[in-house]
Amino acid sequence: MRINTPEELAVKIRSCEACLAKKFSGEKGHKALLVCGGLGCISSGAAEIIDVLKSRIKDKGLSGKISVDSVGCFGFCSQGPFVRVYPGETLYRMVKPEDVERIIDEDVIGGRVVEDLIYIDPKTKLPARTEKEIDFFKKQTKIALHGSGIIDPENVEEAMGYGSFKALGKVLTTMTSQEVIDNILKSGLRGRGGGGFPTGRKWQFAFDQKSDVKYVVCNGDEGDPGAFMDRSILEANPFAVIEGMMIADYAIRSSAGYFYVRAEYPLAVARLKKAISLMEEIGLLGDNILGTGFNFRASVRLGAGAFVCGEETALLNSIEGQRGMPRPRPPFPAVKGLWQKPTIVNNVETLAVVPYIIRNGAEEFAKLGTEKSKGTKVFALGGKVNNVGLVEVPMGTTMRELIFDIGGGIPKGKKFKAIQTGGPSGGCLTEKDLDTPIDYDSLIARGSMMGSGGAIVMDEDNCMVDVAKFYMEFICDESCGKCSPCRIGTKRMLEYLQKITEGRASLKDLDDLVELAQAVKENSLCGLGQTAANPILSTLTNFRDEYIAHVVDKKCPAHVCKKLMEYYIVPEKCKKCGKCARVCPVSCISGELGKTPFVIDPLKCIKCGMCFSVCPFASIVKR
């Protein structure tokens, strides 16, 4: 049914709120089960759990009394799949299809918590029944992830029952464009895609342009390896992003909006398209929205697998059907953007927090964070950390809190070595930076950057030269080739790193590498090239001794670089079982079963690591 006026919207929102509250309150014995539908949980069996839940509930004749919904990511990916039961919000983790029966019989019907399926705090060993009791969730503040893991992302009424479109109604009926921009300026919101440019100023530039046609573009080309917050937001609550885009559109008086989303994210694209069509059905997208004369259309364009398209001018070229190569700036997109018209390009997360700012006021948002970085930031915490997942914390949270309190520390008692932020454009932070409050400026001061929020933890087993090489391979591959400092420079830098990791480099090569890195940094056309050297410079600053070990001692201290390490069977530890010899693909391990310890022929060994991974007695070491 079409919503024609702001009053009708207010009435609809109230009824949706009541409806959602009822769903979760357990009224008339109703129970609601929410299953995490994030990629991590789906891959570990969440879809099957939903099927089994639904069929068991049907078998028991309880279909009307118990609802089962797949919702957006809960964030705590390493403990998935999750089922949350309402009322009471009991959280079951690592649920398997065979556990479903017990959840229904014991909890849903019997009202007893299934003790062995709830989270146990690894420090206190005490059970934690709800998210409020779990360290991973305690320090988080969800603004960009509002509604994530709670609302059904394909149900516009649930979104309305959880805050959606209140801000839109407020903007369309009570605010001028300039007031909207002033609000965003006052909130201190900075672009969440990496650069950290003040969002309000960007909007002001575009607003000030005299043009009959303007565009809003949402940058969902989340290319930083290790970052998946934009995907999660689009999958969990696409309505918030669309609402944010509409507010941006109202603020700059644009004509249409484009979402540019990676083709690698099929579910996010499907959810976004569904949300757009649902909003069109009820008249929240299209002509004369809420009878206010405001028109807005949004369409979705897919990326085609080019990292450089995350750069805003390259992205615009891509929408225009060209190779995704950046344009020289100025003119900035706010002056001449898509099809040469004033355009603002905002990241998914940026747009997702806009409705919150309008709904709750700029002051409320600005209360969070540090002096120059307001609000919260979503991080995709990954790599060598116990609690892998998606976390949203106020700016100014320290890395120690992020890695050790929320992230639960490093697995297997290994030693923390570094945390990499900002992806291929960023750098790493080490032990000495753990207590620094994280914001845009403090990260840059330490040779890294916020980036889109990927945070990869590394432990003593990771070689930092190898990590730098990994990023340089990535950048080299993704350099669009338009400007020579980036096209040639990244290739040459990669060659230096290959030399170093293969033990062929001299100390002079290290100096040359730094000089080259500076040249690429200063002379490249776009952000990709300008930041390409950051992983090298940052690891060289923080881990110079590791570079020296590769260059001078011809050793890789973390035993990662294959040319500089070997596998060795410790004779005293070898139980002579021969398992290693059986899996060796090149038959380079010899020995006599039960009689003599086995020996690896280092000349024939291809260092595939099979023997190392199958040895039941840990008798094989890297050295």
Place this chain on the structure above:
Amino acid sequence: MAVIQEHAKKRIKEIVALHKDEPTPLLVVLSQIQQEFGYIPLEVQEIVSAEMGIPVAEIYGVVTFYSFFSLKPKGKYIIGVCLGTACYVKGSQNIIDKFCELLKIKPSETTPDGRFTIDALRCIGACAIAPAVTINGKVYASLTVDRVERILKEYEGDTQR
């Protein structure tokens, strides 16, 4: 030289017509062709060029720029090994090496029988279950090198091309 069959020609023209009202739809058109046909050989680019009035050189430039577009057909099973940072630090290089070793092809190549293609993927956003591999969309979580052979065996029974 690939010979484009009549029905395929017709379909390609339909796809172009489908998006003709959109501004600058080249990428949209190419994406749909890639999705439906699995590759975009030169002969197809020529049809698109004639239909859209864009020079073939420009279309070729776009097709070769984006990693999602392929000039050659891909295998029946596309093994996508994520080499994003989170997967990489957890050993995905060894995983892709193992696939390559067992199938005797390099990344982005297809086995001679046309059954498998190995793609090195940029981050698929599945960092929580690193290292991750997808085979025709099915996600394999937290892989180890010794599981690779067993996974390939799942597809062994199906010898059809």
